[in-house]
Amino acid sequence: MAKAVIIWGAMALLxxxxxxxxxxxxxxxxxxxxxxxxxxxxxxxxxxxxxACLVKNIKKTSPGCQAAAKARRDAERAKKKGS
Incomplete structure (x- = not known):
C-alpha cells in the first residue's frame, strides 16, 4: 500500500x-x-x-546555451497550452 502511494505521488509530479x-x-x-x-x-x-540578462544576450551565448534556452521556452509554452 505504501509503495502504491509513493508511485502515485511520483506520477503526479511528472x-x-x-x-x-x-x-x-x-x-x-x-x-x-x-x-x-x-x-x-x-x-x-x-x-x-x-x-532577463540571458535573454538580452542570447545571441552572444554558446550554441548549447541557445539550444537549452529554446528547449526551456518550448517546455514553458507547452505547459501553458496544456493548462
Whole structure:
C-alpha cells in the first residue's frame, strides 16, 4: 500500500518535471555564458535579473546555451497550452 502511494505521488509530479528539467539544463548549459555576460546580475542572486540578462544576450551565448534556452521556452509554452 505504501509503495502504491509513493508511485502515485511520483506520477503526479511528472507533468512538472519537464520545465524543472529544462531549467536545470539551461543552468548547466549556460553557466559559463551567464558568468561572462551577466556577472552583475548573478551576484544579485535575482533569478529574474539573470534570466532577463540571458535573454538580452542570447545571441552572444554558446550554441548549447541557445539550444537549452529554446528547449526551456518550448517546455514553458507547452505547459501553458496544456493548462
Amino acid at each position: 507533468p512538472f518535471a519537464a520545465p524543472l528539467s529544462a531549467q536545470d539544463n539551461v543552468r548547466e548549459a549556460c553557466m559559463a555564458d551567464i558568468r561572462q555576460f551577466c556577472s552583475a546580475e548573478l551576484a544579485s542572486f535575482s533569478r529574474e535579473k539573470v534570466r
